Amino acid sequence: MRSQSPFLSQKKRGGMMANHVLTQPKRRKYRQYDNKMGYLFLSPFIIGTVMLTLFPILYSFYLSFTEFNMVGTPSWIGMENYQEAFTNDPKFWDAMKVTFLYAGTGVPIRLVFALLIALVLNKVVEAAGIYRTLLYLPSIVGGSIGVAIMWRQLFGNDGAVNSILATFGLPTHAWLGDPNTAIWTLVVLYGWQFGSSMLIFLAGLRNIPTNYYEASAVDGASKLQQFFRITIPMLTPVILFNTVMQTIQGFMAFTPSFIITQGGPVNSTLLYILYMYRNAFEFFKMGYASALAWIMLVIIAIFTALIFKSSEYWVHYEDN
Incomplete structure (x- = not known):
């Protein structure tokens, strides 16, 4: 076998190095092209965000320190808007009370x-x-205008609820005309839209190992004991997630109050977002x-932080 000349071998290696050096600008060019194409595809999302x-x-945030009627130029007034809300606006506190009642009762009922x-x-x-789909439907259509109108008809004076009574x-009642019952019709509607939380709970239940239940059954644990000793502790991460999401959604509710009761009677269903909407688009403030x-x-940030802080004492993870 003929041995290769050291001179030729060195020359060959030099040529390979030269080709490698020559391809570096091309590689850099292709890399820059790929980056530009990536930013091009991301641009709709970036621009939209x-x-x-x-x-x-x-x-x-800037407008919150100004007086602006949506026509002229905003005029800077500092903290006066915040001072008015807390010290000189009784409807602000009415809306706050109604919203806390709505979220404080509707969220536990839904969960x-x-x-x-x-x-x-x-x-x-x-x-x-099929059952999952049927039970999830209220969450899809529950926030729509059509369902709100249907709910208003159900609880109207001549609605289906009074007809059944x-x-x-049984005595009928003006459910939407009574300040003591109007808010509860909205709470029932909120609780009826449990489909999304139900699916998340169902996924959490499917992830609980069955051997936990089998071992506890061998030890003589009842179904009730299994529920409180196994199911609930294993579901606490899911409960935390659902609680946070539904609390935020409860504070942000708008459509039921706007369509069904228009905030009445006597501001008994004046949810906070509806009051904010009226100030913006009806009073032009x-x-x-x-x-x-x-x-x-x-407020939502504070409640979310408190829920997460409390989770240290009642949420259990598998690695704990």
């Missing part, structure tokens, strides 16, 4: 119903997908409405 999310947020239905569906094997000889929006943002 900046123009439709980031800019409105920052601009509303309890969602968990109960998820426990039932977890035992269903045949046609489980009259059929059984956009500066004051922006201040109300930032107050609600701070």
Whole structure:
């Protein structure tokens, strides 16, 4: 076998190095081209985020320190909008009380119903997908204008609820016209929209290992003991997630109050977002409405932080 000349071998290696050096600019060019194409495909999302999310947020923060009627130029007034809300606006406190009542009762009702239905569906094997779909439908259409109108008809003076009561000889009631009952019709509607929370609970139940239940059954644990000693502790991360999401949604409710009761009677269903909407688009007090929006943002942030802080004492993870 003929041995290769050291001179030729060195020359060959030099040529390979030269080719490698020559390809570096091309590689750099291709890399820059790939980056430009990546930014091009991301540009709709980036532009949308900046123009439709980031800019409105920052601009509303600026407007909260101004007096602006949506026609002229905003005039700087400092903290006067916030001072008016806390010291000189009784409707602000009415809306705050109604919203806390709505969220404070509606969120637990929705979560309890969602968990109960998820426990039932977890035992269903045949046609489980159909049942999940049917029970999830209220969450899809529940926030729509059509469902709100339907709900208003159901609880109207001549609605289905009073018709059923009259059929059984029970007294009828002006559900939407009574300040003591109007808010509860909205709470029931909120609790009825439990589909999304139910699906999340169901996914959490499916992830609990069955050997936990089998081992506890061998030790003589009852179904109730298994529920409180196994199911609830294993579901606490899911409960935390659902609680945070539903609390935020409860504070941000708008459509039921706007369509069903228009905030009445006597402001008994005047939810906070509806009051903010009226200040912005009915009274043309956009500066004051922006201040109300930032107050609600701070309230939601505080409640979310408190829930997460409390989770250290009641949420259990598998690695703990």
